Amino acid sequence: MQQGTQFLPISKEDMRQRGWDELDFVLVMGDAYVDHPSFGPAIIGRILEAEGYRVGVISQPDYTTCESFKVLGKPRYGFFIGGGNVDSMVAHYSVAKVRRKVDEYTPGGVAGKRPDRSATVYTQLAKQAYPDLPVILGGLEASLRRFAHYDYWMDTVLPSIAETSGADIISFGMGEHQTVEIARRLAAGEKASEIRDVEGTCYMTDFAHLPAKYLECAGFNKVSTDKVAYAKACRIQMDNQDSVTGQIIVQKQEHGYLVQNPPAKPLTRRELDRVAALPYTRTWHPSYDALGGVPAIEEVEFSIIHNRGCYGGCNFCAITLHQGRRVTSRSVDSVVEEGELLTKQPGFKGYIHDVGGPTANFRLPSCAKQMTEGMCQGGKKCLAPGPCPHLIIDHTEYLNMLRRLRALPGVKKVFIRSGIRYDYLTWDKDETFFKELVEHHVSGQLKVAPEHCAPNTLKYMGKPPVEVFNKFSKRFYELTKKAGKKQYLVPYLMSSHPGSTLEDAVYLAEYLYKHNIRPEQVQDFYPTPGTVSTCMFYTGLDPYTLKPVFVEKSPEGKALQRALLQYYEPRNAEKVVKALHKTHREDLIPLLVPGYKPKVSAQARPVTGRKSAQNAKAAGRPVQGRFVPNHGKGSGKNSGRPTFAPKTKRK
Incomplete structure (x- = not known):
């Protein structure tokens, strides 16, 4: 903790110790209160404090009642609200939509201390507590949901969070500039409904009050029923996220119009230095000590x-x-x-x-x-x-x-x-x-993200060809050997990204085998709001070309792709073999699943006899308990892909 630094008040008692009977702004966050520059709400709180405002913090309030938003009293000017450092739905659910048991941004890692879609819920509760006070909603969750967006967890398109939450202003991106200007104008007596020209903000309005000049993308009703319109809207949004060239974007929602102003200008080097030098305590609030602290700080402390x-x-x-x-x-x-x-x-x-x-x-x-x-x-x-x-x-x-x-x-x-x-x-x-x-600078392992190796998949990911990774990897190990060290690369890999076919996944497994890479951590593609890949996942279209993109959505197909990334795990053997059969790459079974013996059913028992064996071989059935591959389309020699049969037995 920096000398003389105090946490921002979290209670009336804290306010009294400072001699305050009223706050200017209340900061509400979906995470535990960690006063560290890696946590967005901490930066916003310290920025407001540095501007001379009295700021208090409500962290992970009781989301069943608006009374929890009154614990610090009514602020003079309004609320700044953020859902958390991580999107609340991602924090709560795995890509398989299974509820997570741990929330690293909660004291003790306890799950369930904030609601699903916390940014929306908190805004609505703040409005219930003090209907006349403005709410400025920011942070990652609001930023990525500011347009009509595909929601993976509900498998549908939802309107802008600006409409569903009822927030007066959405602050998107890195919010320092917006926060300072909005706070200044509210403190000067300007109404939130009049603050309509701040870069890096969105707001809802009616047709009569749209700006004079804007770029319009297809509205909610259109993009929720027309996937081509959704893809075109995605491109317009992505092409206007630059502070130099970005135009005002308008998108009709269910009951009004969303207006996105151009993005805020990035902080200059001097401004970034100022933000870094603010008096953070650099730790969690002491009220969490008895609960074991906040796990998320361990990576950044x-x-x-x-x-x-x-x-x-x-x-x-x-x-x-x-x-x-x-x-x-x-x-x-x-x-x-x-x-x-x-x-x-x-x-x-x-x-x-x-x-x-x-x-x-x-x-x-x-x-x-x-x-x-x-x-x-x-x-x-x-x-x-x-x-x-x-x-x-x-x-x-x-x-x-x-x-x-x-x-x-x-x-x-x-x-x-x-x-x-x-x-x-x-x-x-x-x-x-x-x-x-x-x-x-390598602590034994260096994490890098090739993500895949199949050319088609890498193209849709926006990643360079795998040959670049191969060159890097080769040189890394040459330099490591020369330095007399034992260090390793840990590659991040992703399955089922839009564009990744089962053949691509097999190609990746073959690549991993050849290069003796056994990834310990792999992940399925997670379609979170606000990415080009999520647009492709929902629409099946490349938003820049409008050409079709293969998307694996079936649970079985996703499970097969994921299993191939860890083909060496015994628990994945059946899935790997099934994937190899489906792609006619049975030639890889002895390499990827050595010693695999298929379960023989009554309908596919081993056959004996010359004639019967010939018939079985032609049909691709087992002969004497051994699978005879049918080298058709997609198999090693005909597929154009190399097979990596080792000359010696793999250790």
């Missing part, structure tokens, strides 16, 4: 965030619609000062666990052009399928920062645990950073 935004533009990532594609970063001095602060924190043992952000090794904008002309539209990527000719590739400043952190008294190691863009690193002709990464 001794980590440093040095940047925002990501121009990687992966189609399954929500950063484009939330943080944006322009990268901004803190100064090296600011990051080093935070490193010095960490060395003085209770429990620090000499290890800075991470120096990263959305993408750890991005410090600069992708190109000079974007600063004046904005990011490229139409689905163009800076990194995929290959590097843009205008891409700035430079690790110099990041490396300098890491060197200064390593030199701090009391620091033993500085690790990088958030995502490294291995493609960006591979394309850097200067290997100095790569070498020092291997020598100093």
Whole structure:
């Protein structure tokens, strides 16, 4: 905890200790109150405090009654509400829609302390408690649901959260600029209904009060029944998330019109430094001590965030619609000062666990052009399928920062645990950073995200070809060996992404076998609101071309794809074999499932005799208990895919 720092009040008693009988704003959050810069509500609270406002916190209120929103009294100007660092539905349910047993953002990891769709529920309760007070709804959950959107958990399209929640203003993206301006104008006596020109905000209005100039996308009724219209609307929304080129977007909802103003300008380096220097206590509120604290802080307590935004533009990532594609970063001095602060924190043992952000090794904008002309539209990527000719590739400043952190008294190691863009690193002709990464900044395992290897799937993911990963992997192990270390890559992989067929999943399993990769953690594609991939999942269309995209939605098909990622697990044997039969890749059974013996039914018993054996072989049935593959369409030789039969028995 920084010297002299106090938590924001959470009770009337806290207010009395400060000599306050009234608050200016109440901050409501779906997470436990953790006053750390990795937690969005903590930043908003400290920003308001720095502007001179009296701010109190209601964390995970009782969502069965509006009385829980009155515990700090009626604020003078209104509520700022956020659903939590993680979307409440993702926090509550697995991709299989199974209720999770742990919520890491709740004291003790206890599940069920906030409602489903918490941003909506909290806003409605605040409105019930004080109907005359404005509610500004922000955070990830609101940001990604600001347009009419496909809801995976209900398997339907829902209207904008601005309409369903009743919020006066939606603050989307990183909300510092919006928060300061809205608070100033409310405190000056302006009504929320009159605050209609703040960048980075949305609001509901009627037809008569629409702005003079705007770009319209298909409305809720249209996109909920017409998938082509939904895909076209998605493209309009994605193409207007740049602060330079973004236009006002209007979308009709059930009972009014949503107006999205252009995105707020990213914070400058000086502004980011100011946010990082705010007086956070950097820990959970002491009222949670008896409950065991808040598990979510363990990953970030001794980590440093040095940047925002990501121009990687992966189609399954929500950063484009939330943080944006322009990268901004803190100064090296600011990051080093935070490193010095960490060395003085209770429990620090000499290890800075991470120096990263959305993408750890991005410090600069992708190109000079974007600063004046904005990011490229139409689905163009800076990194995929290959590097843009205008891409700035430079690790110099990041490396300098890491060197200064390593030199701090009391620091033993500085690790990088958030995502490294291995493609960006591979394309850097200067290997100095790569070498020092291997020598100093890997804690035994380096997590990277190739996600897949099949060309078709990677195309729909917006990822580079697997050959780039192969080149990176080869060089990583060469440098690791040269450094005399035992370090490993941990690849993140995803099954059932739109575009991924069962044949693609088999191709991936074959690739993993060849490269002796056994991923411990894999995931099914999770269709969360606000991504291009979710649009493809719902519509079956590429929003940039309107061409059909294969989408695996059946439980069996998804289970087979997922099992192939961990083909080596005995529990997956039956599914793997079934997938190989379905794709006519029986030639892989001895490799992926060695020793597998199919269960023989009465209808498919082993046959003997020359003639019977010939008939069985032609039909692809077992002969003497051994499956004889029928090499038809899609099998190894005819499929155009290599088979990786080892010359010696695999150990």
